[in-house]
Amino acid sequence: MKTVYNFSAGPAVLPKPVLEKVQSELLDYEGTGMSVMELSHRSGAFQEIIDGAETLLRELLRIPDDYHVLFMQGGASLQFSMIPLNVLGPGQTADYIVTGSWSKKAVKEAEKVGEVRTHLPESQQSIPQFSRDDFSKDARYVHITSNNTIEGTRFNGYPDTGDIPLIADMSSHILSEELDVSKFGLIYAGAQKNLGPSGVTVAIIRKDLVGRAPEHCPALLDYETYVKHGSLFNTPPTFAIYVLKLVLQWVKENGGLEGMEARNREKAELLYSAIDHSGLFSNPVLPENRSLMNIPFTADSDEVNARFLKEAKEAGFEFLKGHRSVGGMRASIYNAMPLQGVKELVDFMNNFERELSEGGS
Numbered sequence: 001m002k003t004v005y006n007f008s009a010g011p012a013v014l015p016k017p018v019l020e021k022v023q024s025e026l027l028d029y030e031g032t033g034m035s036v037m038e039l040s041h042r043s044g045a046f047q048e049i050i051d052g053a054e055t056l057l058r059e060l061l062r063i064p065d066d067y068h069v070l071f072m073q074g075g076a077s078l079q080f081s082m083i084p085l086n087v088l089g090p091g092q093t094a095d096y097i098v099t100g101s102w103s104k105k106a107v108k109e110a111e112k113v114g115e116v117r118t119h120l121p122e123s124q125q126s127i128p129q130f131s132r133d134d135f136s137k138d139a140r141y142v143h144i145t146s147n148n149t150i151e152g153t154r155f156n157g158y159p160d161t162g163d164i165p166l167i168a169d170m171s172s173h174i175l176s177e178e179l180d181v182s183k184f185g186l187i188y189a190g191a192q193k194n195l196g197p198s199g200v201t202v203a204i205i206r207k208d209l210v211g212r213a214p215e216h217c218p219a220l221l222d223y224e225t226y227v228k229h230g231s232l233f234n235t236p237p238t239f240a241i242y243v244l245k246l247v248l249q250w251v252k253e254n255g256g257l258e259g260m261e262a263r264n265r266e267k268a269e270l271l272y273s274a275i276d277h278s279g280l281f282s283n284p285v286l287p288e289n290r291s292l293m294n295i296p297f298t299a300d301s302d303e304v305n306a307r308f309l310k311e312a313k314e315a316g317f318e319f320l321k322g323h324r325s326v327g328g329m330r331a332s333i334y335n336a337m338p339l340q341g342v343k344e345l346v347d348f349m350n351n352f353e354r355e356l357s358e359g360g361s
Helices: 014-025 044-061 075-087 101-110 225-228 238-253 256-276 302-314 338-358
Strands: 066-071 091-095 114-121 139-145 166-169 186-190 202-208 294-297 330-331
Touching: 014 238, 044 202, 044 238, 044 256, 066 225, 075 101, 075 166, 075 186, 075 202, 091 101, 101 114, 101 139, 101 256, 114 330, 202 225, 238 256, 238 302, 256 294, 256 338, 302 330, 302 338
Parallel strands: 091 114, 091 139, 139 166, 166 186
Antiparallel strands: 066 202, 186 202, 294 330
């Protein structure tokens, strides 16, 4: 099998040891004679899996005791609806900092429930600092997308919201660096980037934000349903939760969040340096707001971009095409992307630029 480096924004690369563990257990999970995909979610074997996943997540993120950890379906996109249904009532206000495509989608869903006040930075290449005085006095919460997968931007320091709960979509960078969970009322993340395969969504919610949904809220859109039933009200994505647990074990064995952050910064600095020193490629994001996970870059010609993507794919670099709304290229270098993959991409970029300048074909 040829070596391939998967730079997809999601579903994304998974740690090789995790995939090997899944492979070895696929037909017989710990002597049960059954695959994890066949286990009842009511079985003792699966209860150990989901409990173990929660324990590991609490340990890695140092989640305080006054927070629930929930495993759900529907991706971050369903959370766009769940959050206002649970925390925002008719006639009430929530503030949304709009820094990219996903926060725009979140606003649309919230507007169906209550009043939304949006904060729009002047440019999508930077994110300003915010303080308590910037937000509505009676805001029920402030919502942010803390890392923008498409635009390649991130918050450089989280907003000071005072006593207003801060809610963050962390789908594309959770577990990638140290984090103080206590600064947030709710953190949510689709798993398909740093946590595991697609199919499961994690929510870390402060206990005082649970139990606020109106009576007409559907059961599966009420956080309290998941709390009362231990995320087992209905059949959860059992296989995805199993793989998520294995990923969490891998993170722990590789230095936890401190180890992940050190490696991620090394990878990002290597790729950004190559872009900044290039005469061909560029990145438009201000350095202080550059994502550690999603790095867009482009040449000044669509023809050159197309040629680069074609030759990169032939060389084993997959899914480097930028989002259609941005164009160019994008390298997503999540936790599981090895440093060697970034080094080889940088070498390929340098060789491509040299051959182009020499008129090579």
